[in-house]
Amino acid sequence: MKYIYLDHSATTPINKEVLKAMRPYLGENFGNPSSLHYFGQKARKGVEDAREKIANFLNCKNDEVFFTSGATESNNLAIFGLIKKIRKQNKDRKLHIITSVIEHPAVLEVFDQLKKEGIEVSYLPVTKNGLVLEDDLKKAIKSETLLVSIMYVNNEVGTIQPIAEIGKLLEEINKKRTPEEKIYFHTDAVQAANYCDCKVSYLGVDMLSFSGHKIYGPKGVGALYVKKGTPISAIVYGGHQEQSLRSGTENVAGIVGMAKAIEMIGKKDNLKIRKLRDEVAKKLLAKIPDAIYNGDREKRIPSNANFCFKNVEGESILLMLDMEGIAISTGSACSSGSLKPSHVLLAMGVPQEVSHGSVRITLGKENTKEEIQKLIKALPPIIKKLREMSPIK
Ligand SMILES: Cc1ncc(COP(=O)(O)O)c(C=O)c1O
Incomplete structure (x- = not known):
C-alpha cells in the first residue's frame, strides 16, 4: 500500500538536502565543538555557521540564538529562566504572568507549575475562531505583570495570532513603565516558522521558540531567541555551553540540519x-x-x-x-x-x-x-x- x-x-519528513548537510556531522566531523583541536573546531564551525543562518532568518544577532533539544525545552527555558532570574534579583517581588488558553502543553504546563509555586497567572480566552484579542490582553495586564507568552500559530486549528500587534501594544505599555517594570514577550513560533514572518524586530518579541522537526529538519533539536538584556537564568547546569544558558554538548548534526531546513523555507x-x-x-x-x-x-x-x-x-x-x-x-x-x-x-x-x-x-x-x-x-x-x-x- x-x-x-x-x-x-x-x-x-526530513528534507533530502537537510539530510545531506547533516551526514558529515554524523561521520567524519564527529568532534565535540568544545574541543580545541582540529576535530572540535570542525564541529564548532558547523554549529556557528548554523547559528548565523538562524540569526539571519530571525533578523537578530548570532549570540541571541541558543540551541536546545526542541521547542519544549525552549519554552521551559524562556519562561522558567526569566522567572528564576527575576526571583534571584528580588525574591519578594509579586509576579503576574499571562498566556492564552490554547497554548501547547509545553507552555500551559509550565504556567500551571508556576501557578502552583504561587505566581499569579492569567489565561486569555479566544474567540470562536480561535484568536486572541488584544483587548483581552490589555484588560489582563497589571502593574505586577512580568511576562506575556502567546503562541504565533496554534498547532490544532492553525490560527495565526496577532503577535506583531501584541508586540507593538507591549512596546507602548513598556514606554510608560520603568525598566524594572518591563513586560517581557515570548512567543512559541513552532508552527509558524514555515509560513509566517519570524523576524523578531517585526514581531517585537524578547524571546521566540522553535523546533527542527516541524520545518523538514531533524527531531530533538530546537532553538530559543533571547533578546540581549533579557534577564534569564539557566535551568540546566553542566559544562557551560551556549553562554552558560544551556549546558550540554551541542547536537551538532541536528543543529546543522535545522539551520539547513530554515535556509530552505520558501x-x-x-x-x-x-x-x-x-x-x-x-x-x-x-x-x-x-x-x-x-x-x-x-x-x-x-x-x-x-x-x-x-x-x-x-x-x-x-x-x-x-x-x-x-x-x-x-x-x-x-x-x-x-x-x-x-x-x-x-x-x-x-x-x-x-x-x-x-x-x-x-x-x-x-x-x-x-x-x-x-x-x-x-x-x-x-x-x-x-x-x-x-x-x-
Ligand atoms: C506549538 C508547539 N509548541 C511546542 C511543541 C513541542 O515541540 P518539540 O517537539 O520540539 O518539543 C509543539 C510540538 O508539537 C508545538 O506544536
Whole structure:
C-alpha cells in the first residue's frame, strides 16, 4: 500500500538536502565543538555557521540564538529562566504572568507549575475562531505583570495570532513603565516558522521558540531567541555551553540540519499547499453533512484543515483512514492517545460532545493532488459508516 502522510503539524519528513548537510556531522566531523583541536573546531564551525543562518532568518544577532533539544525545552527555558532570574534579583517581588488558553502543553504546563509555586497567572480566552484579542490582553495586564507568552500559530486549528500587534501594544505599555517594570514577550513560533514572518524586530518579541522537526529538519533539536538584556537564568547546569544558558554538548548534526531546513523555507510551496488544503475543505464540507470547519478562514496557516464531524469519534476516523493508508490526527500529537477532548476546541466554544469528532489534516510540501483526491474519496463513506454504527443519532 502507498501511504499518504497528512499530519505535518505533528512532524515533517526530513528534507533530502537537510539530510545531506547533516551526514558529515554524523561521520567524519564527529568532534565535540568544545574541543580545541582540529576535530572540535570542525564541529564548532558547523554549529556557528548554523547559528548565523538562524540569526539571519530571525533578523537578530548570532549570540541571541541558543540551541536546545526542541521547542519544549525552549519554552521551559524562556519562561522558567526569566522567572528564576527575576526571583534571584528580588525574591519578594509579586509576579503576574499571562498566556492564552490554547497554548501547547509545553507552555500551559509550565504556567500551571508556576501557578502552583504561587505566581499569579492569567489565561486569555479566544474567540470562536480561535484568536486572541488584544483587548483581552490589555484588560489582563497589571502593574505586577512580568511576562506575556502567546503562541504565533496554534498547532490544532492553525490560527495565526496577532503577535506583531501584541508586540507593538507591549512596546507602548513598556514606554510608560520603568525598566524594572518591563513586560517581557515570548512567543512559541513552532508552527509558524514555515509560513509566517519570524523576524523578531517585526514581531517585537524578547524571546521566540522553535523546533527542527516541524520545518523538514531533524527531531530533538530546537532553538530559543533571547533578546540581549533579557534577564534569564539557566535551568540546566553542566559544562557551560551556549553562554552558560544551556549546558550540554551541542547536537551538532541536528543543529546543522535545522539551520539547513530554515535556509530552505520558501514561500513557493505555500500557494500549492493552500490550494490543496482549500480543495480538502471545500469538498469535505460539501460531501459530509453535519461537518464544521474549525478555526479562522483567513488567519490560518495554509497547511491546516480542522473539522468536527458530529456523532462520530475522531479516533475511529483516524484508525479507519489509517487502514486505508492515510495518516491524519485527532488533535495535537501530544494529546492523541488520550481521549480527553481538545482544550483548544473547548476554548473556542465547541460543545464537548462535538469536539470528540474532531480531526486535524495538515498538508506538506510533498503532498499531491492525487493524494488529496484519495482522502476526499475515502473520508465521506467512513463517516457514513461510523454514523450508522453509532448509538447517538
Ligand atoms: C506549538 C508547539 N509548541 C511546542 C511543541 C513541542 O515541540 P518539540 O517537539 O520540539 O518539543 C509543539 C510540538 O508539537 C508545538 O506544536
